[in-house]
Amino acid sequence: MGKTVIEKILQSHSEGRTEPGKIVWVDLDVRSARDFGGPNVVKNFQREYGDAPVADKEKTFFTFDLSVPACTRKYAENQQICRKFARKQGIKVFDVDKGIGSHILMEEGLASPGKTVVGTDSHLNILGAVNCFSQGMGDVDITFAFKSGKIWFEVPETMKVQLEGQIRWPATAKDLTLCILKHMGTQKAALKAVEFYGEAVENLSLAGRITLCSMETEMAGITGFIPRGKRLSSEERKEFPRLSFSPLHAERGAHYSDECTIDVHNLNPQVAVPFSPTRVQSVSELKNIHVDSGFIGSCTNGRVEDFKAAAQVLKGRKVKPGIMLKLVPATRRVYERLLQEGILEILFESGAIVSNPGCGGCAEGHIGLTGSGEVQISTGNRNFAGKQGRGEIYLASPAVVAASCVKGRIASPEDV
Amino acid sequence: MEKSMISGRIWVLTNNRGELIEDIDTDQIYHNAHLHITEISEMGQYALGNLKGWEDFSQKAQPGDILIGGRNFGAGSSRQQAVDCFLSLRLAAVIAPSFGAIYFRNAVNSALPVFKCPDLKEYVEKGKMESGDRIEVNYRTGEGTVVNKRFDFFVEPMSDVQEGILRAGGLFNYEKTLNTT
Structure with missing residues (x-):
């Protein structure tokens, strides 16, 4: 019997036969911790192992992306705890200037097809976008991973999702993702790996694949893959200079626990309404x-593509007075590309606030929260009650967010 | 008794209609009002304290008892205390048809024996397992017996990985037994 993508990757990083339901020890290519979770990893490590070295400092990283630079005393202290440990151990820190850790791992080529990565980020499975096995875990698991270079993992079942049809502007990767979330809910993909097939996903840019794979977490899935994803364009190579991307196929005769088809013909812009990412309606x-x-x-x-879509809507237009539009690039490299391509200027001219890179705006980070009664339209991945302050969050694509901020109400890019 | 055997008196987590309670979340197992407690020995008194009909569980449970729960046991948050409170009461094991993914990881890492038993609901419905019964489970073979009813059942055998961590007394201790350089 052939193997699915996740079975292939886990097989190549463990001993014995890999099959769904079996628990295996997985050799890790990368283990990482953020400024949330990281301090507990350091405390656990020092309590359990004293001054012992990590298993391989070249494969161990800290990525600070939540409160960057630290905006509370607690985060300032926590980042220092990690920095001191990292200096002593010779571990590389991608510090507060760099951006979102998972994206840095892709740009640096540390996460790439067939590799295995763990860290303290519940959206780390986003790395399925580059056909990499990845998992967010708690501080006990990550401490163990720092020390041993391994993690135990139960090989999940794999589900196959076939998409029928193509998507066209103003629908984008986010609308496709929200449509899939509406279909899958939190049950169908629960505890499974998912392989997505069909032109609609196979034609996505890497930024689009990142959007889809990032929300596998909201489907309660283990991770998502797009095995036949496109190779990188020359533009994408500028954005991900050290990433070597290639398709990673499932083997012939691979076994899928279930298969489903989702029709995405004539897909319109979609919005997830409070307070669940799976409560999805059309913008109309x-x-x-x-x-x-x-x-x-x-x-x-x-990513760059996301801000380009926003700029396409905002060019020559203004954010409606009284409305606040906050923009946070994923990484410093994205920021640089936006500068070089003149996109930042368009966004600035529209009246938007542009901040340094990181998780702010989605996580409780450096670009503020919402107040009671505030209605925010966001490109984030979660709209749970209380996550971004007391306001109500609607999830949508960058183009829909931009159009909505011009109109002052939820709008499609075609409405402006 | 062989080392691969776990035995004890069971508590079947049923509702007032006698059905196994499904989706028991970590807030029902260990309420967030007690999250400030850091001593494991103090956590046992709050175990299941927020689960309707089971608020007095910590007074009834004895060391060595085994908990029988419904599907998706330990759903919800990642809180470790929802495992630690059972370690505090020195329960011998938790058996359920399925577990929340993070709960299962936390239990394995803390050396609380957890077993998946897909047919558990049927056993309970048919009266084959009731609170107060005594069971034995061989965690290598998955063979189980309700001793006082002479009823045989199966759980999924423990994997080598889970058994290794259990024998070491938890994930951190397990690491100390590895031959890492």
Whole structure:
């Protein structure tokens, strides 16, 4: 019997036969910790192992992306705890200037097809976008991973999702993702790896694949793969200079626990309404909803392509007075590309606030929260009650967020 | 008794209709009001304290008892205390048809024996397992017996990995037994 993508990757990083339901020890190519979770990893490590070295400092990293630079005393202290440990151990820190850790791992080529990565980020499975096995875990597991270079993992079942049809502007990768979330809910893909097939996903850019794979977490899945993803374009190679990307196929005769087909013909812009990412409606059903603020960024929609889509809508237009539009590039490299291509200027001219890279705006980070009664339209991945302050969060694509901030109510890019 | 055997008196987590309670979340197992407690020995008194009909569980449970739960046991948050409170009461094991993914990881890492038993609901419905029964489980073969009813059942055998961590007394201790350089 052939192997699915996740079975192939886990097989090549463990001993014995890999089959669904079996627990295996996985050799890790990368283990990482953020400024949340990281301090507990350091405390656990020092309590259990004293001054012992990590298993391989070349494969161990800290990535600071949550409160960057630290905006509370707690984060300032926690980042220092990690920096001191890293200096002593010779571990590389991607510090507060660099951006979202998972994206840095892709740009640096540390996460690439067939590799295995763990860290303290519940959206780390986003690395499925580059056909890499990755998993967010708690501080006990990551401490163990730092020390041993391994993690135990139960090989999951794999589900196959076939998409029928193509997507066209103004629908984008985010609308496709929200449509899939509406279909899958939190049950169908729960505890499974998912392989996505069909032109709609196979034609996505890497940024689009990142958007889809980032929200596998919201489907309660283990991770998602697009095995036949396109190779990188010359533009993408500038954005991911050290990443070597190639398709990673499932073997002939691979076994899938279930298969389903989702029709995405004529897909319109989609929005997830409070307070669940799976409560998805068309923009056309929500056009009377007033918005107070917008956010574009996060590990889901923080790439150059995402800001280009926003700029396409905002060029020559202004964010409606009284509305706040917050933009946070995923990484410093994205920021640089936006500068070089003149996109940042368009966004600035529209009246948007542009901040340094990181998880702010989605996580409780450096670009503020929402207040009671505030309605925000966001490109993030979660709209749970209380996550971004007391306001109500609607999830949408960068183009829809931009259009909504011009109109002052939920809008499609075609409405401006 | 062989070392691969676990035995004890069971508590079957049923509702007032006698059905196994499904989706028991970590807030029902260990309420967030007690998260400030850091001593494991103090956590046992709050175990299941927020689960309707089972608020007095910590007074009834004895060391060595085994908990029988419904599907998706330990759903919800990643809180380690939802495992630690059972270690505090020195329960011998938790058996359920399935577990929340993080809960299962936390239990394995803390050396609390957890077993998946897909047919558990049927056993309970048919009266084959009731609170107060005594069971034995061989965690290598998955063979189990309700001793006082002479009823045989199966759980999924423990994997080598889970057994290794259990024997070492937890994930951190397990690491100390590895031959790492």
